[in-house]
Amino acid sequence: MHFSRISGPLLGLLSITSASPAHLQARDLTSFINTERAISLQGVKDNIGPDGAKVPGAGAGFVVASPSRVDPPYFYTWTRDSALTMKMIVDEFLFGKTELQPYIEDYIHAQAVLQTVANPSGTFLPAGLGLGEPKYQVDGTRFNGAWGRPQRDGPALRALTLITYSNYLIKNGQSKKAREIIWPIISNDLSYVGQYWNSTGFDLWEEVQGSSFFTVQNQHRALAEGAQLAKSLRVTCTGCDQAPEVLCFLQTFWNGEFIVSNINVNNGRTGLDGNSILGPISVFDIDAYCDSPTFQPCNSKSLSNFKALIDSFRTAYTINAGIPANKGVAVGRYTEDIYQGGNPWYLITTAAAEFLYDAVAQWKARHVLYVDSTSLAFFKDLYPSVTIRQYNSGNANSPFAQIMNAVTAYADSFVEIAQKYTPADGSLAEQFDRNTGAPLSAEDLTWSYAAFVTMAERRAGQYPPTWNTRRITPAPATCSGTSTPGSYVPATAAGAPNVTTSCQINIIFNVNASTYFGENIYVSGSSADLGEWEFGNAIPLGAGGYTAERPLWSVSTYLEAGKEVMYRYVREQNCGQAPVVESVNRTLVVPACEGAAVTREDAWTGPVGTSGNC
Ligand SMILES: *[C@@H]1O[C@H](CO)[C@@H](O)[C@H](O)[C@H]1NC(C)=O
Ligand SMILES: *[C@@H]1O[C@H](CO)[C@@H](O)[C@H](O)[C@H]1NC(C)=O
Ligand SMILES: *[C@@H]1O[C@H](CO)[C@@H](O)[C@H](O)[C@H]1NC(C)=O
Numbered sequence: 091m092h093f094s095r096i097s098g099p100l101l102g103l104l105s106i107t108s109a110s111p112a113h114l115q116a117r118d119l120t121s122f123i124n125t126e127r128a129i130s131l132q133g134v135k136d137n138i139g140p141d142g143a144k145v146p147g148a149g150a151g152f153v154v155a156s157p158s159r160v161d162p163p164y165f166y167t168w169t170r171d172s173a174l175t176m177k178m179i180v181d182e183f184l185f186g187k188t189e190l191q192p193y194i195e196d197y198i199h200a201q202a203v204l205q206t207v208a209n210p211s212g213t214f215l216p217a218g219l220g221l222g223e224p225k226y227q228v229d230g231t232r233f234n235g236a237w238g239r240p241q242r243d244g245p246a247l248r249a250l251t252l253i254t255y256s257n258y259l260i261k262n263g264q265s266k267k268a269r270e271i272i273w274p275i276i277s278n279d280l281s282y283v284g285q286y287w288n289s290t291g292f293d294l295w296e297e298v299q300g301s302s303f304f305t306v307q308n309q310h311r312a313l314a315e316g317a318q319l320a321k322s323l324r325v326t327c328t329g330c331d332q333a334p335e336v337l338c339f340l341q342t343f344w345n346g347e348f349i350v351s352n353i354n355v356n357n358g359r360t361g362l363d364g365n366s367i368l369g370p371i372s373v374f375d376i377d378a379y380c381d382s383p384t385f386q387p388c389n390s391k392s393l394s395n396f397k398a399l400i401d402s403f404r405t406a407y408t409i410n411a412g413i414p415a416n417k418g419v420a421v422g423r424y425t426e427d428i429y430q431g432g433n434p435w436y437l438i439t440t441a442a443a444e445f446l447y448d449a450v451a452q453w454k455a456r457h458v459l460y461v462d463s464t465s466l467a468f469f470k471d472l473y474p475s476v477t478i479r480q481y482n483s484g485n486a487n488s489p490f491a492q493i494m495n496a497v498t499a500y501a502d503s504f505v506e507i508a509q510k511y512t513p514a515d516g517s518l519a520e521q522f523d524r525n526t527g528a529p530l531s532a533e534d535l536t537w538s539y540a541a542f543v544t545m546a547e548r549r550a551g552q553y554p555p556t557w558n559t560r561r562i563t564p565a566p567a568t569c570s571g572t573s574t575p576g577s578y579v580p581a582t583a584a585g586a587p588n589v590t591t592s593c594q595i596n597i598i599f600n601v602n603a604s605t606y607f608g609e610n611i612y613v614s615g616s617s618a619d620l621g622e623w624e625f626g627n628a629i630p631l632g633a634g635g636y637t638a639e640r641p642l643w644s645v646s647t648y649l650e651a652g653k654e655v656m657y658r659y660v661r662e663q664n665c666g667q668a669p670v671v672e673s674v675n676r677t678l679v680v681p682a683c684e685g686a687a688v689t690r691e692d693a694w695t696g697p698v699g700t701s702g703n704c
């Protein structure tokens with residue numbers, strides 16, 4: 091995370107000095123992990139409504155990103171973070187924690203409703219656009235503020251979480267529930283993926299509009315695994331036919347040496363990004379062959395990328411200085427990062443360990459390791475006498491066993507870094523200081539806790555069920571940018587309101603408003619979708635079409651059909667001065683259901699703003 095409109099480095103805001111009490115460091119790694127795993131699972135529960143101790147006001151089944159309300163404001167529910175967190179909860183449930191089932195049931199209901207909530211990305215009907223909305227208020231209502239939207243990984247990740255749970259239900263004699271209650275939610279999400287996978291969107295860090303490896307990799311898994319589930323349930327999957335094309339596109343992120351995490355964008359970065367290790371652990375299949383085109387952790391390309399990515403961080407942070415090449419380091423999002431100071435993240439550092447535990451598990455399950463020219467450099471750091479060849483499993487002294495031990499020790503060393511910078515109470519923030527290791531940014535980040543638990547599962551030999559990567563449809567020889575129109579139906583059996591087609595109308599607000607640099611324009615109004623006159627929930631306009639000839643601010647949004655609403659434009663000032671509002675109230679009659687889109691052409695009327703000195 092997390093996009094914010096005014097995101098400057100806030101280095102030094104939190105300067106806690108002692109981050110690593112000696113008693114914790116001294117403890118043996120396994121006992122640290124056991125303790126921290128329990129703290130982390132509790133940390134996740136504390137951030138889920140309605141009873142989470144740290145998130146009063148959150149609705150049932152809504153996962154809040156962090157209790158932090160300001161600096162940074164994370165007191166919202168994100169579709170991505172929620173799905174990844176709930177996937178962990180489903181896996182823990184499958185591993186025997188049956189007491190977690192109510193969280194899953196609440197989540198199912200919450201997401202069925204959420205799918206139908208009209209929002210700034212669009213509406214659910216007729217074309218599923220609202221499913222691309224990244225975040226909502228913690229009670230499941232829309233969030234109107236400026237954000238990097240749409241984000242197309244959310245529907246795929248939510249589908250994956252619900253598919254895993256549905257497979258459990260099928261195995262336990264509850265196919266009817268899977269088919270009638272849960273499948274309709276999954277079906278909407280897969281429709282969205284099949285329809286929009288070939289359109290750009292914002293990446294998981296909410297900063298880059300392009301095509302994101304993490305997103306595309308999860309989209310492929312969702313469609314491929316969704317097709318298998320549809321077959322078991324004897325239902326039709328709209329959109330799943332796109333899986334081979336998505337797999338084809340996925341291959342194009344590889345540049346011969348590493349995975350370029352964001353393509354279809356030119357943002358001046360190398361492309362090395364933690365995105366490319368979070369993706370492989372999210373699609374991990376214990377049964378996969380390492381040469382699967384799905385980019386499994388044990389894949390040579392994934393390993394080459396892992397080395398390139400980790401090496402980029404070796405020189406990026408003071409706290410990584412002097413750590414040898416066979417030892418783990420603190421890992422962040424990407425080395426060009428400046429958000430909240432651009433520090434290492436707990437969840438990416440533990441993801442590096444999880445990635446390596448996954449790879450070891452896959453080689454051990456296959457009883458063989460093929461080292462090739464692509465993966466050679468990765469292994470050289472850990473086992474210098476390695477050569478390009480096949481290593482068959484053997485006794486405890488065999489080269490195969492020695493390599494497995496070396497990679498496992500390497501994985502452990504990433505956890506030791508996380509351990510070193512985890513405070514005594516075990517709480518996990520979002521980041522830790524690149525110079526001092528002190529926790530930084532959002533406290534009690536749900537995703538940090540969830541990521542710790544999944545890492546601990548893998549280290550303990552607990553693997554999620556296979557998704558049959560051996561049997562997926564191969565990619566076509568030539569890729570094409572295709573799309574299957576989705577089928578969107580409210581999941582009423584799971585509690586969604588029966589919203590009807592086209593009862594939201596596309597309204598385009600255009601206003602001529604000369605602004606100074608740093609000033610922003612919002613539209614605020616009397617209805618819920620216009621924020622009920624509350625500035626904090628007003629809809630931001632964009633200045634993409636602003637020219638010297640025409641000072642145009644514009645937004646395309648969706649409003650409830652058949653309503654008369656009042657609205658006015660508001661200027662947000664650059665230094666925290668009070669917003670400046672127009673001196674008129676305007677009236678708009680939104681056409682009835684099925685009505686045509688409306689474009690408003692307005693000119694700012696009233697006082698103007700003044701730049702502050704800050
Ligand atoms: C759409 O798919 C084609 C073929 O794989 C690819 O070249 C193109 O970059 C894709 N564009 C987006 C935005 O996904
Ligand atoms: C939802 O509304 C549609 C259109 O009015 C109707 O056909 C359908 O039966 C309704 N579904 C439920 C579950 O009420
Ligand atoms: C516009 O409506 C709002 C909300 O009712 C009200 O506070 C404001 O005074 C009105 N402004 C004008 C110029 O009528």
Ligand SMILES: *[C@@H]1O[C@H](CO)[C@@H](O)[C@H](O)[C@H]1NC(C)=O
Nearest residue numbers: 601602639640641691692693
């Ligand atoms: C906005 O500016 C353009 C260009 O100057 C002009 O043609 C248009 O009439 C203006 N719109 C309104 C509502 O004043």
